[in-house]
Amino acid sequence: MDSLAESVDKISATMYWPWAICLLFGVAIFFTFRSGFVQVRRIREAFSTMVASQQAGAGGALSPFQAFMMGLGSTIGVGNIAGVAAAIITGGPGALFWIWCYGFFGMAVKFGEAALGLKYRIAKGEQTLAGPMYYLRDGLGSPALAWVYAFVAGIACLLTTPFTQPNSIAIVIDSQFKKAGMDLGTFNVAGADLRTMRLVVGVILAVLAWAVCIGGVKSIGRVLEKLSPFKVGFYLLGGVAVIAINIGNLPAVLHDVFTEAFSLRPIAGATVGGFMGTVMGQALRLGLARGAYANEAGYGTAAVVYGVAKSDRPEQQGLNAVMEVFIITFITSTISALTVLLTGVWKLDGMESSAAVAEAFNTTIPTAGGWMVAFSVLLFGYTALVGWSFYGEQFLEYLFGRRIVMPYRWLYCLLVPIGAVAKVDLVWAWGDILNGAQVFPNLIGIVGLSGIVAKFAFAPKVDNAAKS
Structure with missing residues (x-):
C-alpha cells in the first residue's frame, strides 16, 4: 500500500505541477x-444575479437560483476546509495569497x-444536456476532444468525489468522537488497520447520497x-x-501571508532544490493547486x-459563476486558512x-468548536458528493447514452464507504x-x-426580472 501511495503521489506531483496548474493560472x-x-467591471451586477428570477419560456431543468445553489453546493466541498488547511500546513501562510490570486483570476x-x-x-424532450463536451463538439467543432473530455471527466467524477469527500468527513467525525471518548477502534482488512468509525460514517453517507442522487x-x-x-452561513458564523x-x-x-508568498528562503530539509525548494515555491504550488481544487x-x-438553468441569457449564468468563485475563495476558503493561521x-x-x-x-471554542467543524465538513x-454525482452522470451519458445513468448512480453511492476508510494521502x-x-x-x-465569451462579457446589463 505504501509503494502504491508513493507511485500515485509521484504521478500526481508530475501531472498537477507544473503542467496543469501553470496552464490553469x-x-x-x-x-x-x-x-x-x-469579475471587477460587473461585480455589482453579479451580486444581483444570485436571486435572479426564472425566465418564462426558457428551457432547462432548474431555476437560475437553484442552478446557482447547486453550483455553489457542489463546488464548496471539503476541499474548502481540508484542502485549504493542507495547503497552509505544508505550504505555510504564503499559500493563502496564491489561493486568493487564483480565485481572483479564476x-x-x-x-x-x-x-x-x-x-x-x-434540449432533449424534458431533459437538458450540458457540459464542456457540447461546446467542444458544437462550438469548437472537435467531437474527438469532446469524447476525451467526457471520458476523463466521467472517470474523475466516479473515482474521485466518492473518495475525497467521504474521506475528509470520516476523518473529522472520527477525530471528534475519539476526543469525546467514543472510539470504536479498528478492524483489519488485508493486513491494513482501518478505523471502524470511518466505515460507519461511510455507510451512512452512502445511504444519504443514494436517497438524493437516485432522483436525478x-x-x-x-x-x-x-x-x-x-x-x-453556519461555517461563516463559527469562522x-x-x-x-x-x-x-x-x-x-497577514504580514506572513504576503511576505512568505514571495520569500526565496530555502526550506529546511527540502527534497527538491532550486525554486521549488524555496518558501515561495512551496506556497505557490500548493496555493494554486488547492485554490483550483476549491473553486474548480x-x-x-x-x-x-x-447549462441546465431556466435562462436564455448566458451572461446571467456567467455572472452567477463569478459569485460562486467569490464566495468560495474569499469567504469559505479564507475562513479555513485564517482559523488555522490565527490559532x-x-x-x-x-x-x-x-x-x-x-x-x-x-482552541477558541472548546469542544463545541470541533463539532461545528465536523458538522460543516x-x-x-455531502452537498459536493450529491452535486458531483450529476456531473458524472452527464459526462457518461454523453458517451454511453441514457442506459448508463441508473447503474452509474448505484455504483457511485457504493464507492462512498471505500472512500471513507482509504488512506488520506x-x-x-x-x-x-x-x-x-x-x-x-x-x-x-x-x-x-x-x-464568444468576450461578447458575453461585454453584453448589455442582465435584466434579472422574469420575462412574461
Whole structure:
C-alpha cells in the first residue's frame, strides 16, 4: 500500500505541477484580460444575479437560483476546509495569497465556462444536456476532444468525489468522537488497520447520497437549494467567531501571508532544490493547486450546472459563476486558512486536512468548536458528493447514452464507504491526477471559444426580472 501511495503521489506531483496548474493560472489571466476584467467591471451586477428570477419560456431543468445553489453546493466541498488547511500546513501562510490570486483570476474562467455551457446545451424532450463536451463538439467543432473530455471527466467524477469527500468527513467525525471518548477502534482488512468509525460514517453517507442522487437533477437541485445557503452561513458564523477572538494575531498573520508568498528562503530539509525548494515555491504550488481544487475554475463543471438553468441569457449564468468563485475563495476558503493561521494550529505536528480546522475551532471554542467543524465538513462534503454525482452522470451519458445513468448512480453511492476508510494521502493524490487530466481538453475549448465569451462579457446589463 505504501509503494502504491508513493507511485500515485509521484504521478500526481508530475501531472498537477507544473503542467496543469501553470496552464490553469495562465488561462485564468488570459481570460481576465480577454473579458475586460469582467469579475471587477460587473461585480455589482453579479451580486444581483444570485436571486435572479426564472425566465418564462426558457428551457432547462432548474431555476437560475437553484442552478446557482447547486453550483455553489457542489463546488464548496471539503476541499474548502481540508484542502485549504493542507495547503497552509505544508505550504505555510504564503499559500493563502496564491489561493486568493487564483480565485481572483479564476472568476473570469468560470464566467466563460458557465456562459458557454448555457449557449451550447442540448434540449432533449424534458431533459437538458450540458457540459464542456457540447461546446467542444458544437462550438469548437472537435467531437474527438469532446469524447476525451467526457471520458476523463466521467472517470474523475466516479473515482474521485466518492473518495475525497467521504474521506475528509470520516476523518473529522472520527477525530471528534475519539476526543469525546467514543472510539470504536479498528478492524483489519488485508493486513491494513482501518478505523471502524470511518466505515460507519461511510455507510451512512452512502445511504444519504443514494436517497438524493437516485432522483436525478431535480431532486439534487431541491436539496442543494436549501442546504447550500445554510452550510455557508453556519461555517461563516463559527469562522468569524474564531477570527474575532484571535483578531490580535491578524496583523502578524497577514504580514506572513504576503511576505512568505514571495520569500526565496530555502526550506529546511527540502527534497527538491532550486525554486521549488524555496518558501515561495512551496506556497505557490500548493496555493494554486488547492485554490483550483476549491473553486474548480477550469474544470468545466460550471458548464454542466449552469447549462441546465431556466435562462436564455448566458451572461446571467456567467455572472452567477463569478459569485460562486467569490464566495468560495474569499469567504469559505479564507475562513479555513485564517482559523488555522490565527490559532497557530498549522505549526502543530500530526495535523491533517479537516482535523486541523477542527482543532483550530476547538482552541477558541472548546469542544463545541470541533463539532461545528465536523458538522460543516459533513454539510460541505455531502452537498459536493450529491452535486458531483450529476456531473458524472452527464459526462457518461454523453458517451454511453441514457442506459448508463441508473447503474452509474448505484455504483457511485457504493464507492462512498471505500472512500471513507482509504488512506488520506492516496485519496488526494489520486484526485489530483484525474482532475489534472480533466482540465486539459476543457482549457483548449474555452480558449478556442474565448471570442464568444468576450461578447458575453461585454453584453448589455442582465435584466434579472422574469420575462412574461
